[in-house]
């Protein structure tokens with residue numbers, strides 16, 4: 001699956017280290033893209049910080065200039081740009097690896113995608129966990145075959161009344177009542193009303209499972225003309241290398257819908273670990289992507305054939321002084337990588353999205369995050385069905401007490417002000433009737 005290195009558009013790494021493999025990092029959101037057009041990463045193992053530094057010097061000698069640098073706990077990240085070309089490079093201290101990206105699939109430069117705006121007096125920023133109908137029994141599908149027990153969706157209402165949409169729930173959670181309620185909600189919080197457009201400044205996708213996007217697609221099938229979609233931020237492994245047909249099929253369908261409704265003007269960013277992206281007053285720092293979990297001998301993702309949930313993005317969002325830990329659906333291998341690479345200070349957050357609907361035993365990570373506010377994309381009964389989940393809840397409650405919110409119980413909005421985080425919005429879930437599985 002390795003692409004011919006001579007086809008690379010970036011200067012080659014020529015240092016002498018123990019190993020070098022190429023990894024197919026996938027496409028942006030292009031449904032028809034052939035495997036030979038996928039973007040690639042070279043991973044060098046047995047490397048030290050000097051290899052990162054000397055490759056950066058080589059880029060500068062080749063006419064590039066540094067446009068972004070980051071240092072998270074001794075892990076170093078750099079973006080180098082020259083005219084239309086850009087090279088992203090990072091060094092991971094714990095594994096002694098340097099990664100070099102020939103990211104040919106992000107459609108705009110990072111500096112164009114990022115759009116910082118400071119909040120003005122009187123404007124507000126609110127983070128919402130969106131209520132989703134789920135099985136109250138806490139099982140995946142209840143006796144009537146009508147409810148699921150997963151799906152996830154968050155919305156950040158920005159100061160300029162646009163939104164960051166995070167994931168989008170499952171198609172089975174978006175019956176007509178849910179669609180109507182979510183539309184009413186979005187019209188209200190953005191002040192778009194019944195006739196105005198709702199501006200999605202960024203649709204952030206944690207990973208490629210359909211319980212994280214097919215619900216909002218079902219909404220868009222009915223109402224896409226009410227929306228403007230400016231950006232999509234994701235990093236999903238190639239559909240060409242995905243050998244589980246349902247996932248690849250759902251992703252191609254998703255990409256096709258987005259292109260057909262919103263065209264090619266949508267800016268797409270395949271974000272990498274260490275990047276900091278500003279969307280309005282919110283800053284997103286990426287801590288993990290599937291590119292961090294590549295076998296140094298085979299150049300293949302360690303998890304794509306095992307637990308696909310480990311191919312998701314993990315990031316910390318700075319929202320009005322609150323740190324929101326967005327974990328997607330990760331499992332223990334990603335927990336281990338995060339604990340290995342980052343300090344307690346980096347992982348400590350105010351708000352936590354509990355990973356994979358609390359199915360996965362990653363409470364060692366939660367002990368580091370120590371969140372005083374917890375969002376769980378699950379029903380309460382779903383948290384008590386196994387000893388692992390009961391144990392996880394104990395760890396979460398140690399830090400959050402009663403500040404634990406379940407997606408099936410409704411939409412919850414929180415904001416910060418004067419250093420205090422507080423609930424400013426609550427509404428019950430409206431939908432839940434079975435209307436078919438298609439989207």
Ligand SMILES: [Fe+2]
Pocket residue numbers: 150151152209211212329356357
């Ligand atoms: Fe999920």
